[in-house]
Amino acid sequence: MSGPSDFQPSNPALKWIERRLPIFGLIHSSFVAYPTPRNLNYWWTFGAILSMMLGLQILTGVILAMHYTPHADLAFKSVELIVRDVNYGWLLRNMHAAGASMFFFAVYIHMFRGLYYGSYKEPREVLWILGVIIYLLMMATGFMGYVLPWGQMSFWGATVITNLFSAVPYFGESIVTLLWGGYSVGNPTLNRFFSLHYLLPFVIAGVVVLHIWALHVAGQNNPAGVEAKTEKDTVPFTPYATIKDAFGVSCFLIFFAWFIFYMPNYLGDADNYIPANPGVTPAHIVPEWYYLPFYAILRSIPNKLAGVVAMFSAIIILCFLPWLDSARTRSSKYRPLAKQFFWIFVVVCIGLGYLGSQPPEGIYVIAGRILTVCYFAYFLIVLPLLARIETPRPVPNSIADDVLAKSKGRAATAASVVLALVLAGGLFAGSIQNAKAEEGGDTPPALSWSFSGPFGKYDRGSLQRGLKVYKEVCSACHSLNYVAFRNLADPGGPGYSEAQAAAFASEYKIKDGPNDQGEMFERPGRTADYFPAPFPNEQAAAAANGGKAPPDLSLMAKARSYKRGFPQFVFDFFTQYQEQGPDYVDAILQGFEDKPPAGVTVPEGTYYNKFFPGHAIKMPKPLSDGQVTFDDGAPATVKQYAHDVTTFLMWAAEPHMEARKRIGMQVFVFLIIFAFLMYFTKRKVWADAH
Amino acid sequence: MTTASSADHPTRRDFLFVATGAAAAVGAAATVWPLVAQMNPDAATIAAGAPIQVDLTPIAEGQDIKVFWRGKPIYISHRTKKQIEEAQKVPLSSLPDPQPDSARVKSGHDQWLVVIGICTHLGCIPIAHEGNYDGFFCPCHGSQYDSSGRIRQGPAPANLAVPPYAFLSDTKIQIG
Numbered sequence: 001m002s003g004p005s006d007f008q009p010s011n012p013a014l015k016w017i018e019r020r021l022p023i024f025g026l027i028h029s030s031f032v033a034y035p036t037p038r039n040l041n042y043w044w045t046f047g048a049i050l051s052m053m054l055g056l057q058i059l060t061g062v063i064l065a066m067h068y069t070p071h072a073d074l075a076f077k078s079v080e081l082i083v084r085d086v087n088y089g090w091l092l093r094n095m096h097a098a099g100a101s102m103f104f105f106a107v108y109i110h111m112f113r114g115l116y117y118g119s120y121k122e123p124r125e126v127l128w129i130l131g132v133i134i135y136l137l138m139m140a141t142g143f144m145g146y147v148l149p150w151g152q153m154s155f156w157g158a159t160v161i162t163n164l165f166s167a168v169p170y171f172g173e174s175i176v177t178l179l180w181g182g183y184s185v186g187n188p189t190l191n192r193f194f195s196l197h198y199l200l201p202f203v204i205a206g207v208v209v210l211h212i213w214a215l216h217v218a219g220q221n222n223p224a225g226v227e228a229k230t231e232k233d234t235v236p237f238t239p240y241a242t243i244k245d246a247f248g249v250s251c252f253l254i255f256f257a258w259f260i261f262y263m264p265n266y267l268g269d270a271d272n273y274i275p276a277n278p279g280v281t282p283a284h285i286v287p288e289w290y291y292l293p294f295y296a297i298l299r300s301i302p303n304k305l306a307g308v309v310a311m312f313s314a315i316i317i318l319c320f321l322p323w324l325d326s327a328r329t330r331s332s333k334y335r336p337l338a339k340q341f342f343w344i345f346v347v348v349c350i351g352l353g354y355l356g357s358q359p360p361e362g363i364y365v366i367a368g369r370i371l372t373v374c375y376f377a378y379f380l381i382v383l384p385l386l387a388r389i390e391t392p393r394p395v396p397n398s399i400a401d402d403v404l405a406k407s408k409g410r411a412a413t414a415a416s417v418v419l420a421l422v423l424a425g426g427l428f429a430g431s432i433q434n435a436k437a438e439e440g441g442d443t444p445p446a447l448s449w450s451f452s453g454p455f456g457k458y459d460r461g462s463l464q465r466g467l468k469v470y471k472e473v474c475s476a477c478h479s480l481n482y483v484a485f486r487n488l489a490d491p492g493g494p495g496y497s498e499a500q501a502a503a504f505a506s507e508y509k510i511k512d513g514p515n516d517q518g519e520m521f522e523r524p525g526r527t528a529d530y531f532p533a534p535f536p537n538e539q540a541a542a543a544a545n546g547g548k549a550p551p552d553l554s555l556m557a558k559a560r561s562y563k564r565g566f567p568q569f570v571f572d573f574f575t576q577y578q579e580q581g582p583d584y585v586d587a588i589l590q591g592f593e594d595k596p597p598a599g600v601t602v603p604e605g606t607y608y609n610k611f612f613p614g615h616a617i618k619m620p621k622p623l624s625d626g627q628v629t630f631d632d633g634a635p636a637t638v639k640q641y642a643h644d645v646t647t648f649l650m651w652a653a654e655p656h657m658e659a660r661k662r663i664g665m666q667v668f669v670f671l672i673i674f675a676f677l678m679y680f681t682k683r684k685v686w687a688d689a690h
Numbered sequence: 691m692t693t694a695s696s697a698d699h700p701t702r703r704d705f706l707f708v709a710t711g712a713a714a715a716v717g718a719a720a721t722v723w724p725l726v727a728q729m730n731p732d733a734a735t736i737a738a739g740a741p742i743q744v745d746l747t748p749i750a751e752g753q754d755i756k757v758f759w760r761g762k763p764i765y766i767s768h769r770t771k772k773q774i775e776e777a778q779k780v781p782l783s784s785l786p787d788p789q790p791d792s793a794r795v796k797s798g799h800d801q802w803l804v805v806i807g808i809c810t811h812l813g814c815i816p817i818a819h820e821g822n823y824d825g826f827f828c829p830c831h832g833s834q835y836d837s838s839g840r841i842r843q844g845p846a847p848a849n850l851a852v853p854p855y856a857f858l859s860d861t862k863i864q865i866g
Binding site: 059063066067081084085086087088089091092484486490526527528670671673674677678680681684 | 713720724725733738
């Protein structure tokens with residue numbers, strides 16, 4: 001991308017094209033012959049990782065848009081249909097949802113790398129500012145994407161974030177109405193967010209092209225922070241940087257696959273498996289983990305307008321970084337003080353992220369204020385001051401000298417990078433788990449489930465018994481809207497045959513029509529039908545159940561959670577613990593007590609439950625010993641019923657779990673072998689360069 | 691990376707490069723599979739394409755009805771004696787897509803013609819009881835089908851397709 005190329009293809013056809021459109025020369029000069037500093041470390045592979053993530057997000061996003069319906073009444077359902085019915089839909093959705101987090105994770109590393117090595121300094125100011133613009137666009141895209149599933153967190157996230165603009169003096173309300181296309185967040189909002197969510201990634205891709213262009217004009221920075229002077233300082237981009245980037249990418253994919261196949265809900269919020277309800281706000285509104293530091297800054301300031309201004313300033317200030325830090329030495333490697341403050345700043349950011357996930361009360365607010373001051377002080381006081389008082393250590397004369405000085409201790413780099421990735425990911429990402437409410441419910445005990453862990457499978461007997469409990473007890477009040485009779489014969493399900501599923505379906509009366517006379521009629525169920533709801537509509541369900549409609553159970557096992565707490569959520573990342581939902585459901589079913597403990601009263605029409613938040617539940621004790629008899633001789637106890645129906649509900653919520661874990665294992669074996677091959681290939685290629 | 695000498699004597703380096711390249715190719719192919727497979731009909735669509743049953747009693751002689759199966763219109767014609775005779779006595783040699791009428795109806799149920807009402811030319815819906823052959827006429831490009839749904843005239847290359855179906859009783863069929 002810098003000047004005309006001397007590249008001459010030998011093939012006559014290519015020559016013909018090259019004379020008319022020098023595209024091969026452009027590719028050759030930008031990605032083959034382009035000189036790249038020979039001392040780049042693995043933190044520099046995140047540029048390639050980010051390019052891959054952008055491509056992957058666009059690819060999976062375009063595919064998901066083929067199946068998604070951007071309508072307030074249908075969006076939630078269409079996402080469930082993607083996950084349940086579309087071929088590999090669960091995989092594509094997990095890739096896209098976890099991909100957003102991975103994209104942000106990689107961009108944060110990329111940004112911190114730029115910060116540490118002074119990559120924003122002259123002559124790379126425009127390159128850096130373009131990066132900040134990409135980051136802002138990513139935030140907007142990520143936010144609007146999170147709204148699309150139209151769950152509780154989507155809806156209320158959209159409400160809170162759009163309301164930020166109401167802080168604008170005089171025009172605030174008008175701006176918010178304009179953003180919504182209505183008097184509140186609704187269908188027009190969803191429609192425009194979908195449109196923009198589809199558009200913005202391509203805008204990002206455009207700015208990425210400018211970003212790379214600027215990079216190739218100024219040349220890459222490097223860990224030594226000295227410019228390349230002679231040929232000895234650089235190696236051609238291909239094969240050296242390409243192969244190193246490819247190895248970095250393959251390691252990153254292992255980390256990514258951990259989420260896709262084993263922890264798909266670790267980064268999400270259980271509340272988003274509850275369809276959007278404009279009448280009820282979740283107890284704790286928490287944004288996705290990658291916004292948490294800025295969310296903490298917003299909440300630290302007790303004034304609406306000032307809070308919003310502070311939050312946006314926290315990002316905009318990055319644009320001024322090249323002028324705030326006027327130190328001559330680029331790399332913090334040679335700046336003893338700046339290096340220490342950099343790490344303090346990293347801790348401040350992670351600390352803000354943690355506080356952003358906590359309820360805004362007591363010590364958390366005070367800590368948030370202190371860290372907010374630290375955040376801004378780093379840019380406005382520390383960096384300008386250091387530039388004046390710090391005595392940097394001498395930098396190497398050239399990149400070649402830098403390489404010679406440390407050709408030892410290289411092998412450990414790759415391993416330490418991977419380890420750092422996994423650790424940081426677990427820490428940072430897990431903080432979202434902490435957001436769960438702590439409203440005076442006892443913590444449900446962690447139970448052992450047949451479906452937990454990387455080799456977990458549903459216990460067929462338990463699924464069949466659970467189905468019986470649902471049919472004979474729960475279905476009197478609770479619907480199971482997203483489960484069809486045909487699913488009972490699906491692989492990885494209760495293990496019934498097609499004929500058994502058809503026989504099961506035919507016992508139900510399904511409302512159909514209108515017929516030729518224009519009348520609705522009832523017919524026996526077919527396998528394509530869904531479990532019929534016990535009540536015709538939500539109002540009827542509420543009227544028959546003391547004013548509160550019993551929730552649909554299709555996603556119950558994923559829509560409930562409880563606080564695991566620090567450091568438990570970090571361990572959960574490694575042990576793949578994902579069973580808060582089942583633990584909670586099982587605990588609720590067994591948590592009824594006839595008499596509340598002394599000193600506790602529950603309101604009229606509610607029942608005491610040890611594990612229900614607030615303890616007063618509208619549902620009367622649903623299960624009692626001997627209520628359902630099992631053909632297979634399993635004990636007719638509440639404990640057994642609760643276990644089986646919870647297993648059944650987990651399957652109802654995650655019907656492709658077995659396929660997910662099976663394919664996940666294959667992908668892991670492949671990726672690990674591939675990463676090893678890439679590593680040795682990279683070493684062979686680089687053997688010539690050292 | 692491959693030099694002239696290493697081409698003659700494969701080295702460990704060449705093996706490593708080939709193995710890595712092959713693994714990358716396998717990984718890419720395995721990644722493309724789900725990205726393409728997602729375009730096929732989803733499980734709900736397949737389930738909704740299950741067989742349907744149609745009661746024939748309300749269809750009088752000379753009448754026909756249109757039902758939908760898998761999103762396709764199915765014509766069920768109760769043929770008159772005249773239509774049946776016409777269909778049976780046409781010499782096969784004069785047909786572009788030769789097929790006897792007996793191969794297009796179920797034996798013993800000559801009066802019932804069940805065909806997918808989609809023109810074999812480019813997918814328009816032919817109109818029943820129109821055209822010169824007492825059968826179907828496609829308004830898009832002028833294809834004409836006879837009372838057995840066979841192509842007689844126009845650009846369509848083949849007869850109207852007969853869907854899979856069976857008589858459950860004399861007055862009830864199951865399509866699919």
